[in-house]
Amino acid sequence: MNPTLIVRGARVLDPLVPQPRPPVRDIAISADRITAVEQNIPVPPGAKIVDAKDMLAIPGLVSAHYHSHDTLLKGCFAPMPLEAWLLHAVPPNYPQRSREEVRARVLIGALEALKSGITTLQDMATVHPFDPGEVDTIAQAYDDIGMRCVFALQVGDVPGSRPLPFWDELIPPELRGGATVTVRRGGSARELIERIEGERRRHIGRHPRMTWALGPATPEICSEEYLGLLADLSRRENLRVFCHVYESKGNTAIARNHYGADGGSLIRHLARVGLLNERFTLAHGVWLRQDEIEQVARAGAHVALNPSSNLKTGSGIAPVRAYIEAGVKLALGTDNSSCSDAQNMFQAMKLFALFAGEGGQKAFAAATVGGAEALGLADEIGRIAPGRKADITLLNLRDPAFVPLNDAVRQLVFTEAGRSVRHVIVDGRLVIEDGRATLLDEDALYAEVERLMPTLMRDLEAIRQRNAQLMPYVEQAHLRTMALDLGLDRYRTH
Ligand SMILES: [Zn+2]
Numbered sequence: 462m463n464p465t466l467i468v469r470g471a472r473v474l475d476p477l478v479p480q481p482r483p484p485v486r487d488i489a490i491s492a493d494r495i496t497a498v499e500q501n502i503p504v505p506p507g508a509k510i511v512d513a514k515d516m517l518a519i520p521g522l523v524s525a526h527y528h529s530h531d532t533l534l535k536g537c538f539a540p541m542p543l544e545a546w547l548l549h550a551v552p553p554n555y556p557q558r559s560r561e562e563v564r565a566r567v568l569i570g571a572l573e574a575l576k577s578g579i580t581t582l583q584d585m586a587t588v589h590p591f592d593p594g595e596v597d598t599i600a601q602a603y604d605d606i607g608m609r610c611v612f613a614l615q616v617g618d619v620p621g622s623r624p625l626p627f628w629d630e631l632i633p634p635e636l637r638g639g640a641t642v643t644v645r646r647g648g649s650a651r652e653l654i655e656r657i658e659g660e661r662r663r664h665i666g667r668h669p670r671m672t673w674a675l676g677p678a679t680p681e682i683c684s685e686e687y688l689g690l691l692a693d694l695s696r697r698e699n700l701r702v703f704c705h706v707y708e709s710k711g712n713t714a715i716a717r718n719h720y721g722a723d724g725g726s727l728i729r730h731l732a733r734v735g736l737l738n739e740r741f742t743l744a745h746g747v748w749l750r751q752d753e754i755e756q757v758a759r760a761g762a763h764v765a766l767n768p769s770s771n772l773k774t775g776s777g778i779a780p781v782r783a784y785i786e787a788g789v790k791l792a793l794g795t796d797n798s799s800c801s802d803a804q805n806m807f808q809a810m811k812l813f814a815l816f817a818g819e820g821g822q823k824a825f826a827a828a829t830v831g832g833a834e835a836l837g838l839a840d841e842i843g844r845i846a847p848g849r850k851a852d853i854t855l856l857n858l859r860d861p862a863f864v865p866l867n868d869a870v871r872q873l874v875f876t877e878a879g880r881s882v883r884h885v886i887v888d889g890r891l892v893i894e895d896g897r898a899t900l901l902d903e904d905a906l907y908a909e910v911e912r913l914m915p916t917l918m919r920d921l922e923a924i925r926q927r928n929a930q931l932m933p934y935v936e937q938a939h940l941r942t943m944a945l946d947l948g949l950d951r952y953r954t955h
Pocket of ligand 1: 744796797
C-alpha cells in the first residue's frame with residue numbers, strides 16, 4: 462500500500478534500544494499504520510510530507526491513568542490530603558453538568574495532553590449521574606480531536622464508604638450526609654455490570670481510536686460480588702481493568718481493617734476475587750508491602766504510577782525501585798487535572814527517574830511500551846516500527862533542551878519539559894501541526910470554556926462552603942491517620 466504520509470529525516474528514538482544520538486530515518490505511514498522506517502524512502506505522488514529535519518521522533522506518549530471529568534478545575538486547589546481533595550473534586554459532589562461542559566472538559570484535557578506529546582489516554586471517567594448521553598458526548602469529543610483513548614467508566618457499588626479511618630468517630634453525624642468521595646447509586650452489582658457492558662456494546666465499532674476497559678474506582682467502594690462479576694467479564698471479553706489501589710495511607714489503614722479475611726491485604730483480596738492478573742492495572746500503588754509487590758509481579762499485573770498527584774495530595778512516594786527490582790510491569794499516568802495539575806508526561810517521567818535513581822530509560826519505557834502493555838495495546842502502539850499504529854510525537858531538536866545532543870533519552874526525561882513538542886501524529890493523522898490543533902478551532906474552544914466557567918465556579922464555591930465545616934474534622938482524621946504505624950513509610954524515596 463502506498464504511503465499517505467512521510468515523516469522525513471527525523472532522529473528516531475526507540476524506547477527498547479535507545480541510542481544517545483538516534484539515527485536519522487524516514488517514517489512511511491499508510492492510512493493509520495507505519496509501513497517502513499528506513500533511510501531515503503521515495504515519496505509517491507499525493508503523499509503528505511512532514512519535514513522532520515532536526516527533530517526527534519518518539520512514540521506517542523501513553524498516559525496510563527487519567528480522568529477527564531475535572532480538567533476544568535486545574536489550578537483550583539492548593540496541595541491538600543487526598544481525602545480532602547476528593548471531597549472538593551469528584552463529580553458526585555456536583556450537580557449534573559451540561560453536555561457543553563462535558564464536551565469542553567474532554568477536549569481541553571485531550572488538547573493539553575496532545576500538545577505535550579501524549580497520544581493515548583486511559584480515561585477513567587466518572588459519569589454522574591449515569592447518563593448514556595454523556596458517554597456519547599465524551600466518545601464524540603475524543604473522535605473529534607483525534608485522540609486515542611482507552612475508556613473505562615469509573616464505577617463503584619458501595620455508597621457511603623468512609624474515606625479515612627476515624628471518620629465515623631470524628632465527623633459529626635449532621636455533616637456526613639452531603640459530601641461524598643465515593644458513589645451514590647441505586648441498583649444491584651449485577652445491574653451495574655449490565656449497564657457498563659451495555660454501554661460498551663452500544664459503542665463497539667463506532668469509535669476507531671477508542672477501546673473499552675473496566676474501572677472499579679477503588680476496591681473499598683466495590684462489593685465482593687461486583688468485583689467478582691467484573692473479573693468474569695474481564696476474562697470473558699478480554700477487557701483490561703483499572704483500579705485505584707493503595708493510593709494513600711488512609712486507604713491503606715482502612716484496607717488493613719476492612720480485609721481481615723485476606724490478612725488486611727488489598728492485593729490478596731483482589732487476587733481472591735479473580736482480578737489480579739495480566740489484564741489488571743493498579744493505579745498509584747504507593748502503599749504496597751514488599752510481599753504484596755512480589756505478588757503483583759508474580760501475577761503479571763501492571764502498576765500505573767502517578768508521582769505528581771501523589772506528591773500534591775500528600776499520599777507519598779511509590780516504591781519505584783522495589784517495583785523495578787521485583788520485575789513489576791510499570792506504566793505512568795498524569796492523573797486528575799485538579800491534583801497533578803498537568804497533563805504532562807515529561808514531568809511524570811522525570812519524577813519516576815529521580816525516585817527510581819535511574820538514567821531515564823526505564824521512565825521513557827514506562828511512558829511508552831509500559832503504558833501500551835498495561836492498556837492492552839502492546840502490539841499496536843508504544844514503538845515506531847512497521848506494522849504499528851502511526852502514533853508519533855516530533856520534538857524540535859533545535860532547542861536548548863537538546864543542544865548539544867549528548868543523550869537523547871536522558872535529555873528527554875531530565876531536560877525537556879514539553880516545550881519542544883512540534884507535531885503530533887495519531888492514527889496516521891497530523892493532529893498537532895506546528896504546535897496547533899488541526900481538527901478543532903482552539904480559540905473557539907478557549908472561548909467556550911470561558912463561557913462555561915461561571916456556572917462551574919458557582920457550584921465549586923457552594924462545595925467549598927459546605928466542605929469548610931467538614932475540613933477541621935477531616936484534618937484531625939488525617940493527622941491521626943498519619944500517626945498510625947502501618948509498618949511502612951512511603952514519605953521517603955527509598
Ligand atoms: Zn485516579
